[in-house]
Amino acid sequence: xxxLVAEALAGRRRALARLLSLVEDDGAEAREALxxxxxxxxxxxVIGVTGAPGSGKSTLVAQLAAAYRRRERTVAIVAVDPxxxxxxxxxxxxxxxxxxxxxxxxxxxxxxxxxxxxxxxxRSTWDVVQVLDACGYDTILIETVGAGQTEVDIARTAxxxxxxxxxxxxxxxxxxxxxxxEIADILVVNKADRQGAEQVAVALAAALDLADxxxxxxxxxxxxxxxxxVATTGVGVAELADAAARHLAFLRSSGAxxxxxxxxxxERLRGVARERLLRLVLANAGPAAIEGLVARLAxxxxxxxxxxDELLAAAGMDPASGRRAGxxxxxxxxxxxxxx
Amino acid sequence: xxxLVAEALAGRRRALARLLSLVEDDGAEAREALxxxxxxxxxxxVIGVTGAPGSGKSTLVAQLAAAYRRRERTVAIVAVDPxxxxxxxxxxxxxxxxxxxxxxxxxxxxxxxxxxxxxxxxRSTWDVVQVLDACGYDTILIETVGAGQTEVDIARTAxxxxxxxxxxxxxxxxxxxxxxxEIADILVVNKADRQGAEQVAVALAAALDLADxxxxxxxxxxxxxxxxxVATTGVGVAELADAAARHLAFLRSSGAxxxxxxxxxxERLRGVARERLLRLVLANAGPAAIEGLVARLAxxxxxxxxxxDELLAAAGMDPASGRRAGxxxxxxxxxxxxxx
Numbered sequence: 001x002x003x004l005v006a007e008a009l010a011g012r013r014r015a016l017a018r019l020l021s022l023v024e025d026d027g028a029e030a031r032e033a034l035x036x037x038x039x040x041x042x043x044x045x046v047i048g049v050t051g052a053p054g055s056g057k058s059t060l061v062a063q064l065a066a067a068y069r070r071r072e073r074t075v076a077i078v079a080v081d082p083x084x085x086x087x088x089x090x091x092x093x094x095x096x097x098x099x100x101x102x103x104x105x106x107x108x109x110x111x112x113x114x115x116x117x118x119x120x121x122x123r124s125t126w127d128v129v130q131v132l133d134a135c136g137y138d139t140i141l142i143e144t145v146g147a148g149q150t151e152v153d154i155a156r157t158a159x160x161x162x163x164x165x166x167x168x169x170x171x172x173x174x175x176x177x178x179x180x181x182e183i184a185d186i187l188v189v190n191k192a193d194r195q196g197a198e199q200v201a202v203a204l205a206a207a208l209d210l211a212d213x214x215x216x217x218x219x220x221x222x223x224x225x226x227x228x229x230v231a232t233t234g235v236g237v238a239e240l241a242d243a244a245a246r247h248l249a250f251l252r253s254s255g256a257x258x259x260x261x262x263x264x265x266x267e268r269l270r271g272v273a274r275e276r277l278l279r280l281v282l283a284n285a286g287p288a289a290i291e292g293l294v295a296r297l298a299x300x301x302x303x304x305x306x307x308x309d310e311l312l313a314a315a316g317m318d319p320a321s322g323r324r325a326g327x328x329x330x331x332x333x334x335x336x337x338x339x340x
Numbered sequence: 341x342x343x344l345v346a347e348a349l350a351g352r353r354r355a356l357a358r359l360l361s362l363v364e365d366d367g368a369e370a371r372e373a374l375x376x377x378x379x380x381x382x383x384x385x386v387i388g389v390t391g392a393p394g395s396g397k398s399t400l401v402a403q404l405a406a407a408y409r410r411r412e413r414t415v416a417i418v419a420v421d422p423x424x425x426x427x428x429x430x431x432x433x434x435x436x437x438x439x440x441x442x443x444x445x446x447x448x449x450x451x452x453x454x455x456x457x458x459x460x461x462x463r464s465t466w467d468v469v470q471v472l473d474a475c476g477y478d479t480i481l482i483e484t485v486g487a488g489q490t491e492v493d494i495a496r497t498a499x500x501x502x503x504x505x506x507x508x509x510x511x512x513x514x515x516x517x518x519x520x521x522e523i524a525d526i527l528v529v530n531k532a533d534r535q536g537a538e539q540v541a542v543a544l545a546a547a548l549d550l551a552d553x554x555x556x557x558x559x560x561x562x563x564x565x566x567x568x569x570v571a572t573t574g575v576g577v578a579e580l581a582d583a584a585a586r587h588l589a590f591l592r593s594s595g596a597x598x599x600x601x602x603x604x605x606x607e608r609l610r611g612v613a614r615e616r617l618l619r620l621v622l623a624n625a626g627p628a629a630i631e632g633l634v635a636r637l638a639x640x641x642x643x644x645x646x647x648x649d650e651l652l653a654a655a656g657m658d659p660a661s662g663r664r665a666g667x668x669x670x671x672x673x674x675x676x677x678x679x680x
Contacts, residue, residue: 031643031645034644035643035646037643038642039641041640042640052392126644127644262634262635265634265637265638266630268644269630269633269644269647269648269651270618270622272644272645272647272648273618273652274614274615274617274618276648276652277614277617277621277652277662278613280661281613281617281662282610283662284662284663290606290609293609294605294609295602297605297608298598298601298602298605300378300379300381301379302378303371303374303375303378304608304609304612305371305374305375305612306375307612308609308613308616311613312616312617316663317662321620321624322617322620322621322623322655323624323656
């Protein structure tokens with residue numbers, strides 16, 4: 001275990017792969033490793049890239065990796081696919097090989113999948129990024145499929161979020177939703193050689209103007225640049241790498257970096273605490289109590305919130321105070337919001 | 341409050357709208373209402389409809405609602421948009437009006453948004469469906485934008501999940517991912533008058549064959565039918581309503597209904613418990629303790645799992661046992677998985 005961390009830090013790829021699998025699987029060993037690596041993290045520039053299926057995201061990420069290599073930066077690519085049950089390094093092999101970066105020791109590729117748990121995916125993506133950061137990768141590209149809330153949450157683990165749009169994907173209104181603009185630090189119109197690319201860029205600029213007008217007077221704000229790329233030929237990719245560097249410099253000089261770090265940390269702290277607490281309570285209540293509650297829920301004998309009260313009581317907690325039942329002297333309450 | 345529930349049950353739409361807002365906002369009153377409505381739930385057929393932006397999902401849902409009305413069933417439509425910050429009834433007005441169902445007292449439309457919280461959206465969608473079910477809507481259509489994990493999770497609150505595919509949305513491989521096939525009870529190729537529709541249907545059938553072969557011998561299994569629709573003209577919509585009815589009959593006769601109910605209930609129980617526990621612990625630890633932990637996390641002085649240990653301790657819990665610190669006699673452990 002100690003050796004695995006030391007070997008990964010020394011640049012041994014097989015050790016890194018095993019360490020990442022360990023971290024994805026969670027557990028005591030993984031936590032020990034992460035605790036050891038903690039002080040070495042915080043150095044990489046983490047860039048999230050998100051966009052709808054068919055937007056050419058994967059090709060753009062591979063090209064971006066090649067661009068960083070030309071700038072002598074090492075790159076790790078974390079490809080997250082919430083819809084796939086498979087994790088590991090192999091899936092992306094062909095794609096990366098195609099772009100000639102796979103044999104390069106300065107590029108490391110890891111694909112990740114949900115394994116059925118949404119909260120788990122955000123947690124494990126975060127942990128995998130910590131390991132890659134500690135192991136010295138200068139730039140970490142997190143690629144997420146789609147632009148749903150999950151992908152948005154995963155993109156939030158990044159310093160810089162790139163949102164890809166393409167012409168001709170139908171319902172442009174969908175793509176201009178406030179949510180997408182809000183998370184974007186850089187907007188990319190990929191497949192810019194296609195008809196309609198200019199219209200997409202114009203629509204994005206108009207949407208940004210609208211957003212700017214509504215947050216009047218925020219002088220230090222970053223306005224997401226709108227870049228055009230053709231990922232298949234590499235057109236515009238160097239400019240994208242430049243824009244990402246400018247964004248990082250902005251984050252550092254404006255104080256937004258610290259704010260973002262604190263927000264990310266608070267979010268991850270809540271996420272991990274939530275899962276840990278549930279596991280503890282389920283373990284303390286025991287499987288029989290849980291099965292009984294589920295059966296009564298399915299029979300409509302009890303509602304969800306009543307069932308949660310009983311679950312906490314079965315785990316030896318006071319459902320209102322969260323303290324051990326019969327120990328804390330607080331009056332009974334059943335309003336969770338009062339504690340929010 | 342008592343009046344609101346009684347009025348909603350009596351079919352007063354304004355009372356229903358207010359009750360749904362209450363439930364979306366969470367809190368003690370909402371829980372009281374849900375507890376009262378609990379015994380009246382479990383009667384509606386809940387149908388989830390999901391598909392990528394541009395797949396014609398909204399039009400199909402409106403047409404499906406009209407088809408159910410012709411069969412003299414009342415319909416509630418819950419349109420969930422994880423990327424939008426707005427909830428309420430108004431957004432869908434135009435669309436539904438267009439299809440001539442808005443003036444119909446047998447149709448109720450509600451749009452929902454994330455309000456920034458992913459877990460919250462699954463919770464509130466579930467609760468909104470419970471209210472509509474208790475208020476006597478025969479069919480509840482849950483429409484989700486996109487096909488990310490969030491949408492998949494929301495679709496799981498349904499008995500029957502309809503997944504829409506369309507020709508020409510680019511990367512077909514993306515759409516044939518195991519995840520999408522796994523959640524689909526019915527596959528729809530919408531915009532079937534377009535070029536490439538037959539190829540999409542053939543590809544879906546081939547993917548289903550592959551999936552069938554891998555789960556050899558499961559005699560009682562449901563094979564998702566592949567239907568073609570043109571939502572804009574209504575072609576194929578009656579057949580879709582028929583297929584949904586057949587699926588419900590299958591669930592009931594095969595015993596899968598009970599299984600699905602238990603799985604849904606267990607999932608919701610875990611979801612609500614997770615949020616409640618976090619709120620209790622954050623309240624017990626207090627804001628100063630949390631701010632201190634976040635600052636140390638951002639400074640890399642502590643890792644996430646160590647921070648969670650400290651958070652639980654600050655809330656008066658033993659991080660290993662989940663019991664009140666110093667009360668339980670269990671030995672210290674730091675492996676969450678052992679409790680999973």
